[in-house]
Amino acid sequence: MNLSADIVVVGAGPAGAMAALEAARRGFSVVVFEKSAWPRHKTCGAGISPTSRRVLREVGLWDRVRAVAYPIYGLRLVAPSGREALLAGAESAHVLDRSRFDALLVEAAVAAGARFLPQTPVTALSTKDGVVTGVVTAGGTIGARAVIVAGGANCTLLPKRKRTVLQTAMVWYENVPFTPSIMEMIYDPAIYPHYLWLFPESDRRVNIGLCLSAERRERPISVLFEDMVARHFGKRLTAGGRVKGILGHPIVVSERVSLSTNPGLLPAGEAAGLVNPATGEGISFAMESGRIAAALFAEAWEEGKDHDWIAATYRKRLARLFDRRLGMASFFCRHARWFIEGAVWLGSSRIMRVITARAMARL
Ligand SMILES: Cc1cc2nc3c(=O)[nH]c(=O)nc-3n(C[C@H](O)[C@H](O)[C@H](O)COP(=O)(O)OP(=O)(O)OC[C@H]3O[C@@H](n4cnc5c(N)ncnc54)[C@H](O)[C@@H]3O)c2cc1C
Numbered sequence: 001m002n003l004s005a006d007i008v009v010v011g012a013g014p015a016g017a018m019a020a021l022e023a024a025r026r027g028f029s030v031v032v033f034e035k036s037a038w039p040r041h042k043t044c045g046a047g048i049s050p051t052s053r054r055v056l057r058e059v060g061l062w063d064r065v066r067a068v069a070y071p072i073y074g075l076r077l078v079a080p081s082g083r084e085a086l087l088a089g090a091e092s093a094h095v096l097d098r099s100r101f102d103a104l105l106v107e108a109a110v111a112a113g114a115r116f117l118p119q120t121p122v123t124a125l126s127t128k129d130g131v132v133t134g135v136v137t138a139g140g141t142i143g144a145r146a147v148i149v150a151g152g153a154n155c156t157l158l159p160k161r162k163r164t165v166l167q168t169a170m171v172w173y174e175n176v177p178f179t180p181s182i183m184e185m186i187y188d189p190a191i192y193p194h195y196l197w198l199f200p201e202s203d204r205r206v207n208i209g210l211c212l213s214a215e216r217r218e219r220p221i222s223v224l225f226e227d228m229v230a231r232h233f234g235k236r237l238t239a240g241g242r243v244k245g246i247l248g249h250p251i252v253v254s255e256r257v258s259l260s261t262n263p264g265l266l267p268a269g270e271a272a273g274l275v276n277p278a279t280g281e282g283i284s285f286a287m288e289s290g291r292i293a294a295a296l297f298a299e300a301w302e303e304g305k306d307h308d309w310i311a312a313t314y315r316k317r318l319a320r321l322f323d324r325r326l327g328m329a330s331f332f333c334r335h336a337r338w339f340i341e342g343a344v345w346l347g348s349s350r351i352m353r354v355i356t357a358r359a360m361a362r363l
Pocket residue numbers: 010011012013014015016033034035036040042043044045046047048049120121122123150151152153154155156157168169170209248249250251268269270271275280281282283284286
């Protein structure tokens with residue numbers, strides 16, 4: 001492959017697409033390698049949080065996403081005690097199937113000038129004297145001034161390190177009864193402090209899934225999933241059908257920013273473990289870290305900064321942006337019962353309902 005670029009991005013999820021968009025808009029040549037055929041499936045609840053909405057607004061893509069996403073106006077929250085509340089208020093989130101969401105972001109990056117190569121896995125990094133100088137694919141080596149690795153939870157290009165993982169199981173259903181525009185989060189004692197969810201994606205389709213700490217898992221996740229679904233949705237699901245079988249995918253989470261960088265390389269998104277450890281929300285972290293990585297290379301080249309400065313500044317910027325959010329989420333995990341029972345109790349008051357719904361959406 002006779003190709004080179006200022007920035008090579010590995011992976012076309014929200015982290016990679018945003019890195020490519022940022023770099024292309026700054027006038028750099030960018031190539032994005034994606035191993036899957038495109039658009040690709042991604043097992044995901046596909047909830048677009050208020051933070052994701054803010055990032056999409058900043059890059060001018062919110063109107064495009066909003067036009068096709070399903071709006072969420074409230075949350076049915078079930079506490080471990082079985083008590084529940086409907087936290088309904090202002091529009092708080094959206095849901096958009098990831099094949100469409102990710103395609104929309106990649107389309108924007110391509111429109112800005114990025115080159116996109118689907119079905120082209122990166123098999124290794126190329127290095128010279130300890131500096132990453134490009135990537136290797138089946139077609140050959142592609143040289144780059146910088147590489148952003150945004151390959152998600154299963155990315156094999158970064159050094160192996162201890163990871164905190166949530167296991168998940170998820171199924172799409174059609175034609176089952178649900179309250180339009182209401183998400184459901186059920187904190188069953190068997191999976192607490194994590195949860196079972198139902199996210200509506202359209203007037204006909206919902207996705208139902210659960211996540212729990214990998215350390216907590218005592219039974220095969222598919223058995224646990226069937227059990228939870230039967231316990232909490234059983235009667236409702238007899239009316240409709242499963243669109244596919246059970247899908248699973250790990251979520252790599254962190255309690256604070258902790259990165260392994262290399263001269264010439266920055267990791268972004270879930271490849272760097274940037275996911276909320278309480279909710280599994282990772283789209284906003286992916287988009288923000290991808291943007292920051294690309295902007296940082298641009299800034300460093302303009303100002304003649306070296307690799308050490310890039311690594312230290314990236315760590316500092318991500319920590320400033322994420323450490324409080326990640327820390328609050330792990331605090332939530334340690335005291336989840338108190339928070340959830342409290343939120344359900346507050347939800348019985350009409351005034352507190354809107355405030356609590358907003359707080360839960362921003363967790
Ligand atoms: C069941 C489940 C539910 C979730 N629900 C939500 C939710 O509702 N809201 C939310 O915000 N987050 C959710 N998440 C988390 C969210 O999906 C991820 O955190 C997010 O997708 C991370 O984005 P990313 O760009 O870092 O990685 P990904 O979206 O995983 O994208 C990585 C891309 O890199 C490609 N790739 C990997 N290796 C290579 C290679 N060597 N060469 C080329 N390409 C490569 C992959 O094919 C993939 O397309 C959920 C996760 C799971 C598993």
